[in-house]
Amino acid sequence: MPSTANCSPATRTVLDALRARRTIHDFLPDVPPREAVLAALDAARWAPNHRLTEPWRFYLLGAETAERISLLNAALVSRKSGEEAAAAKLRRWRAMPGWLAVTCAKSADAPREQEDYAACCCAVQNLLLGLWAAGIGSKWSTGKVIREAGFLEAIDADATQEFCVGLVWYGYPQTVPAQQRVPLTQLLHERP
Numbered sequence: 001m002p003s004t005a006n007c008s009p010a011t012r013t014v015l016d017a018l019r020a021r022r023t024i025h026d027f028l029p030d031v032p033p034r035e036a037v038l039a040a041l042d043a044a045r046w047a048p049n050h051r052l053t054e055p056w057r058f059y060l061l062g063a064e065t066a067e068r069i070s071l072l073n074a075a076l077v078s079r080k081s082g083e084e085a086a087a088a089k090l091r092r093w094r095a096m097p098g099w100l101a102v103t104c105a106k107s108a109d110a111p112r113e114q115e116d117y118a119a120c121c122c123a124v125q126n127l128l129l130g131l132w133a134a135g136i137g138s139k140w141s142t143g144k145v146i147r148e149a150g151f152l153e154a155i156d157a158d159a160t161q162e163f164c165v166g167l168v169w170y171g172y173p174q175t176v177p178a179q180q181r182v183p184l185t186q187l188l189h190e191r192p
């Protein structure tokens with residue numbers, strides 16, 4: 001079973017974890033233990049956040065809520081791509097073992113909201129890495145459904161106060177995809 005569990009503890013440095021974490025698209029059916037998820041969520045809230053706004057909210061979603069979101073998404077897919085595509089998507093979403101949503105506090109002040117969104121993205125990365133460190137894979141998804149009017153309602157969040165940063169599916173990886181990145185030399189611009 002491909003997982004991160006076969007990494008030796010000695011190689012689990014922060015840098016190794018940053019490089020090794022991958023987005024997982026296909027999961028085994030087992031739902032990871034709640035304690036491991038709570039530990040990763042606890043790490044998420046230690047992300048940097050300007051002016052200590054702590055703008056994140058975490059929603060750990062059970063089967064009932066996951067079903068509401070899956071149906072909302074299937075309705076979207078049906079409108080765009082037809083019934084067959086919607087049924088396939090519904091089957092796929094119903095097979096996702098673990099569900100989380102991360103939201104960010106809205107702000108009337110645009111620069112603050114931008115910084116708060118940045119902080120929430122850091123929190124999501126902490127969350128993904130926290131899960132990965134426990135051998136749990138994840139996928140951060142920003143599919144159209146998270147911007148649907150019914151989405152925040154489905155997770156019982158307050159649309160006047162927050163917006164969704166992403167859905168995070170988690171579970172044990174069926175496969176861990178390979179990834180490439182352009183070399184640092186192509187990205188680094190040193191100045192005198």
Ligand SMILES: Cc1cc2nc3c(=O)[nH]c(=O)nc-3n(C[C@H](O)[C@H](O)[C@H](O)COP(=O)(O)O)c2cc1C
Binds near residue numbers: 023139141166
């Ligand atoms: C803000 C954000 C939104 C994302 N939304 C999706 C998504 O909707 N669907 C998806 O397949 N992957 C999504 N991803 C995951 C990226 O596709 C993934 O990070 C990228 O392919 C690099 O792979 P890696 O995470 O394994 O390094 C998202 C990632 C980020 C940062």
